[in-house]
Amino acid sequence: MLELESVTKAYGNLRALKEVSLRVAPGEWLSVMGPSGSGKTTLMNLVGCLDTPTSGRVVLDGVETNRASRSELTRLRRDTVGLVFQRFHLVPHLTALENIMVAQYYHSLPDAKQAMEALERVGLADRAKHLPRELSGGEQQRVCVARALINYPKLVLADEPVGNLDEDNERRVLEFFAGLHADGTTLVVVTHDPKVAALGQRTIVLEHGRIAKEAA
């Protein structure tokens, strides 16, 4: 599903990732841990086609993203990847339902019924017409999860998905991820929390831009 080969990402003189190599098999749940500044977010940006490496190869679903054009990266992001961010990024003037439909619109066609079903799956059917500011943090993150999954991505990338959630919402989101994993979706979850990391089949620990540890 995903392969990184000697990937380096530099911002000026700062090398955020150094010669990182990694393989993620289809259906695998990979947890990525590491202290702040270790390169976790950089890794996520490269895997999520939000950025390209300075050197090395990144192959996602058979496409070499380090050679892809901007439009190819956009298409890959749209068709293959579902993104969940630590901060609950939602369009502030659209309702919960409309925020999900935005992802459908840029993927293919918006379908309110299907978007509503996605909200039901994350337990927010009754909040469909609420604006993000009318939702709690946990509810917003669940809308983000529903949006990330609405187009049935092959790979779900989550950056600290439960970092800002209370215990109840954390449990709901993680249960949801477990369900996705059971259905065969590939998951890459960046986290600080060892409990969350332990849910994955494999964990890598980044330190100073390199993979310092790897544990099954």
Next chain:
Amino acid sequence: MFWRMIRRSLLRVWRAKLLIVVTVALGAVISTAVATLLVNASDKVNQELRGYGANITLRPKQAAALDELYAAGSAATLEVADLPKIKTIFWAYNILDFSPFLQTTAELDAREVPVVGVWFSKHLSLPTGEELTTGVEALRTWWEVDGEWPTPDQALVGKDLAAAIGIAPGDHLALSDTDIEVAGVVDTDGEFDDSVILDLDAVPGQPGLANWVEVSALTTPDNELSRRAAANPEGLSAKDWETWYCTAYVSAISYQIEEALPELSARAVRQVSESEGVVLDRTQLLLLLVAALCLASTALGVAGMVVRSVLERSAEIGLLKAVGATDAAVLALILTETMLVAALGTVLGIGAGFAVAQAISWQVFGSGSEANPVVFAVVAAAMVAVVLLGSAPAVRMLRRLRPAEVLHG
């Protein structure tokens, strides 16, 4: 979904858009006002310049030829009975006023004094069935009359002559044995200050005749075509001739008067018609510069606000890109929103701008300006161009915006 996103953004984030509406509206107000005044300036300046007197003089053909040869006034006369035909030409409505002039002498208190025959305020029945009142009262707006404008059986006395013979308004003159009441003493700025001015029909000895006729017409300022036509109308191509004939150039109106009154020669008073062109050119240049400055400042204002809007919405734009929106799709969204907001500002601005133009027109010229759909269309197109131009820096910024930077901080 596209229009739903636009609608939600416009309705729920309207405060941010209000500044763009106001900026574009202000630009449209000034542009519409300036463009309306620009389009109407020709008529307005012409009307103002009508206060400086006639711009066409008619003389008997023979007298005109002699005048051109010897640069001297001729005593030849013309029949005034046909003068109403002036108001039957193609540009009849542009003929504002006219009056015949007859210069002669008469005996007053055993001395010869100059006498001028004119129409003070003559009522005419035109061949078209219309009625018209015209004469020097409208033509010579700068004459200062102490007393009243005369009726046809009264007279004006030039101020120098009045001082010399001790005449005041209300006195009577024995002019060639005819008793005439003096309605007023007139200061003609030197032109007829030593004369007795009578109604043409009251001038003794030359009934129905005049030496020349002065015509005041609303004209289009001269250009290269009109100058070529004035020199030799027959030398124009058929297309140029038609354009010239159907435009209210002073030469075209003169030509048409000669067609209606073939025994007369119509000549433009060059100083007046050339002044029109100069004044109008300068007025138009000034207004164009104001319009250009206004459009430039609007573009700058819009640029600042659209850039600010993109900066404020960078997380939202980054998110849209992250979920799969192409640069073109995001551009379409932001530009459509901006253009709709600008359209509202333009519509409001054009309406208000026309009202401002009307107010200025009444204040400066004493009459309103006509609504011109072409002006509105041109202003709307200019505002579209200005808003697009103003959005250019934001478009560049938007294309360079990388979702990774704004979503992860």
